[in-house]
Amino acid sequence: xxxxxxxxxxxxxxxxxxxxxxxxxxxxxxxxxxxxTYNVNGVxxxxxxxxxxxxxxxxxxxxxxxxxxxxxxxxxxxxxxxxMVFLLYTQRNMFRCLMSVx
Numbered sequence: 001x002x003x004x005x006x007x008x009x010x011x012x013x014x015x016x017x018x019x020x021x022x023x024x025x026x027x028x029x030x031x032x033x034x035x036x037t038y039n040v041n042g043v044x045x046x047x048x049x050x051x052x053x054x055x056x057x058x059x060x061x062x063x064x065x066x067x068x069x070x071x072x073x074x075x076x077x078x079x080x081x082x083x084m085v086f087l088l089y090t091q092r093n094m095f096r097c098l099m100s101v102x
Contacts, residue, residue, distance in 0.1 A: 003080055012055035015080055016063075020047030026062045027053075 003015040019040060021027040027034065027048040034053075037046045050058075055077075 005080070006050040008050050008053055008055050008058065010054040010056075012077070013080065014050060014055075014058065014077055016050065019049065020045065021050060021061075022048045024064055026064065027058075030061055031057075 004017055005013045006016045006019065006021075007013055016024055018024045022035075025048075031048065031053070034048050035046060036049060036052060037044055038049060039045070
């Protein structure tokens with residue numbers, strides 16, 4: 001699974017394919033006045049950026065999908081955390097510990 005992690009104002013991480021949240025989310029519907037300009041890799045870039053919002057601000061913002069599916073960003077965070085926990089348990093061989101606890 002590929003995930004471009006973008007940080008929020010409060011240090012949370014969200015998976016987004018684009019640095020401008022308007023390209024891949026419904027952010028403009030929730031924060032119509034939130035458009036800002038940042039210098040990104042030497043290029044003046046206009047849009048909505050995750051660093052301007054907290055994780056709580058983004059709870060109702062959804063991902064845009066080309067097949068008209070809309071999934072909450074929170075789902076992306078949960079998937080990322082699940083994968084991270086799975087990798088931690090796999091690397092430390094901790095699944096045996098879980099299986100022996102009743």
